[in-house]
Amino acid sequence: MIEDYYTPNLPEEVLADREERDCRGQGQALIGSLLKGVLDRGIPLHRESRARRLITEGRRIVGVETEEESKILRIRARKGVIIATGGFEWNTKLVNSFLRGPMTGPVSVPECEGDGLLMAMEVGASLGNMGKSWWLQSSQELAAHGRGHANYLIGNSERTRPRSILVNREAKRFVNEATNYNAIGPVLHNFDANTHDYVNLPFWIIVDQTYVEKYRFFNATTKGVVPPWAITADTIEELGERIGIDGVQLAKTVSTFNADVAAGHDTEFGRGDSTYDQFWGDKDFEGVYRTLGPIDTAPFYAVKMESGVLGTCGGPRTNAKGQVIDWDDTPIQGLYICSNAMSSPTAGVYGGAGGTLGPGMTFGFIAGRHAAQHG
Numbered sequence: 001m002i003e004d005y006y007t008p009n010l011p012e013e014v015l016a017d018r019e020e021r022d023c024r025g026q027g028q029a030l031i032g033s034l035l036k037g038v039l040d041r042g043i044p045l046h047r048e049s050r051a052r053r054l055i056t057e058g059r060r061i062v063g064v065e066t067e068e069e070s071k072i073l074r075i076r077a078r079k080g081v082i083i084a085t086g087g088f089e090w091n092t093k094l095v096n097s098f099l100r101g102p103m104t105g106p107v108s109v110p111e112c113e114g115d116g117l118l119m120a121m122e123v124g125a126s127l128g129n130m131g132k133s134w135w136l137q138s139s140q141e142l143a144a145h146g147r148g149h150a151n152y153l154i155g156n157s158e159r160t161r162p163r164s165i166l167v168n169r170e171a172k173r174f175v176n177e178a179t180n181y182n183a184i185g186p187v188l189h190n191f192d193a194n195t196h197d198y199v200n201l202p203f204w205i206i207v208d209q210t211y212v213e214k215y216r217f218f219n220a221t222t223k224g225v226v227p228p229w230a231i232t233a234d235t236i237e238e239l240g241e242r243i244g245i246d247g248v249q250l251a252k253t254v255s256t257f258n259a260d261v262a263a264g265h266d267t268e269f270g271r272g273d274s275t276y277d278q279f280w281g282d283k284d285f286e287g288v289y290r291t292l293g294p295i296d297t298a299p300f301y302a303v304k305m306e307s308g309v310l311g312t313c314g315g316p317r318t319n320a321k322g323q324v325i326d327w328d329d330t331p332i333q334g335l336y337i338c339s340n341a342m343s344s345p346t347a348g349v350y351g352g353a354g355g356t357l358g359p360g361m362t363f364g365f366i367a368g369r370h371a372a373q374h375g
């Protein structure tokens with residue numbers, strides 16, 4: 001049953017009660033229980049320590065050097081070092097060197113600068129899947145992240161609900177908005193050989209007043225409120241002009257979409273045809289109408305979106321035990337890697353819910369067990 005898993009549609013009073021009791025779910029619940037396991041075993045945590053270098057003895061990794069405040073700590077690892085420093089999406093140099101196309105809106109923590117990748121490269125790790133990422137569409141919030149970085153918000157259910165479309169610089173739709181976010185990433189890298197430019201960038205989400213009254217929009221805490229960086233207009237044409245695209249074309253795009261909605265089939269991109277598309281929509285409706293709805297109530301809103309990522313998923317290659325391998329496929333003794341820091345075991349293919357956390361935790365477990373037994 002879709003409803004069983006679709007928490008955003010829980011009654012307001014249930015959500016309020018959970019908030020009142022400070023219940024934690026999703027990522028916080030997951031990481032909280034793992035943290036408890038660490039604390040229960042008396043393992044010391046260094047929360048402000050930045051790993052920078054691997055310590056070697058011959059070809060073997062025997063420890064890690066970290067920076068903590070102004071001190072350098074050298075930590076000996078009896079069994080092995082497991083790199084779990086996330087992706088490299090906040091390191092502009094690495095992003096520009098490796099990713100397959102523009103990436104302008106990472107939603108992870110800004111500490112994901114690829115330190116683990118750099119450390120492993122230094123000791124001869126071979127690399128895989130370096131052009132790939134867990135692609136995701138985000139929007140830049142006006143407030144900054146920690147350490148002066150811009151903050152990007154996930155725009156996931158925003159684009160899958162009824163009464164919303166994505167449009168490109170030509171004021172045209174370019175994708176099934178309700179398909180999985182990872183698959184939309186490469187569509188944002190479509191390249192026009194004549195103009196030598198990315199045809200779908202920049203892009204915007206367009207919604208109407210009924211949408212914002214019914215759904216929370218980005219960081220709005222209340223329904224009916226739009227984020228301060230949303231652009232508003234009384235007509236679709238005017239909205240197009242305000243965001244710097246062809247307003248007449250935008251009106252045509254919306255009119256074609258609305259006609260498809262009325263007929264119950266998205267003739268351009270088949271939005272709503274799959275169970276996946278409908279899962280992410282609005283369960284107050286049935287079938288394709290979980291994700292298809294007309295954009296017909298003024299005022300209208302546009303929010304600029306970014307070609308973002310949850311995290312990159314290329315990095316040092318491993319064997320099935322989570323050991324980092326060199327170009328000859330020989331394990332670098334004492335060195336393991338997992339999750340977004342490693343070369344993705346699914347080659348960046350998103351298998352559905354938990355598509356990043358599932359493989360990440362599995363390989364973290366495999367690496368930890370191998371290090372404990374054989375390190």
Ligand SMILES: Cc1cc2nc3c(=O)[nH]c(=O)nc-3n(C[C@H](O)[C@H](O)[C@H](O)COP(=O)(O)OP(=O)(O)OC[C@H]3O[C@@H](n4cnc5c(N)ncnc54)[C@H](O)[C@@H]3O)c2cc1C
Pocket residue numbers: 049050051052084085086087107108109111112113114115116134154310311338339340341353354355356357358360
């Ligand atoms: C809002 C949001 C929702 C998501 N929802 C889902 C979902 O539903 N399902 C799913 O599968 N995935 C989801 N993801 C993606 C998933 O959270 C990430 O892919 C996953 O957390 C990656 O795990 P990781 O351990 O590789 O990296 P991270 O969780 O990013 O952890 C890396 C850690 O390493 C630290 N670090 C970095 N460099 C150093 C260094 N040099 N020394 C010490 N520490 C360092 C960072 O501070 C960070 O704490 C979501 C992500 C976000 C942001």
